[in-house]
Amino acid sequence: MTGVVVTLLYAPADRPELVTKALRSAADVVVLDLEDAVAPAHKAGARDTVREAVASADRSIQVRVNAPGTPWYEGDIELLASLRADLGVRLPKIEVPEQVADAARRLPARPLHLLVETALGVERAFDVARADPAVASLGLGEADLRSDLRCTSDEGLALARARVVLAARAAGLPSPAMSVYPHVRDLEGLRESCTAGRRLGFCGRAAIHPAQLDVIRSAFAPTPEEVAQAQQVVDRIGTATAAGVGALVLADGTFLDVAMVEQARFVLALASATAHE
Incomplete structure (x- = not known):
């Protein structure tokens, strides 16, 4: 083990067959998603899938909970508090240090992986990254950020990406992983985007399909x-x-x-x- 995480693979927690496939993949970390990928009516069932998967899987797992303030956040936190302590917690839409401190207090000893997804979150990235010793990484959620910034291309995300890289390193955290590349079949576009991200200081990327993993790994590999x-x-x-x-x-x-x-x-x-x- 090098300690360097290059590939993360999201799996919607309401789809047990996709969770099983992700857990068998070559991803460095599997992210079981309770948030955007799961419809409101399926949230409870998705928690059951997470409980079963975590109990049986011997590999690195993070769980992306629903954002603080949503109707599902409390239930997600209660679930994670009952699971093994080495489970990573992916906290979306973080904007203020108090959100981080609350999660750390209620989930002691668990590594927290923060996602900033709004203009305010980007502005406060350094503050939230330093909010608690449990913070293990910082990253962007670019789909929501695009909407908040009203930008129509990657050029509009350049400043936010640089800010997150700076905030993570200034806080003593690992270089951040890039946000997901949503065009699953465009592997060449994924490669080009990863190469550009590595030049900016990112290390690795989250994927939404196993086919993206090899491209991400090779794009971030040193020559x-x-x-x-x-x-x-x-x-x-x-x-x-x-x-x-x-x-x-x-x-x-x-x-x-x-x-x-x-x-x-x-x-x-x-x-x-x-x-x-």
């Missing part, structure tokens, strides 16, 4: 040249440290600093996480 450069940096610092050398220089004359070493280690971890078994 062989990046891996070779990173390995050279790590090897050079190890050799220099063992020899008691203070000035660290690569073969091309580039001086090393702490930031370069940390980035190199991340690249190697990402390469390991995206390698096909």
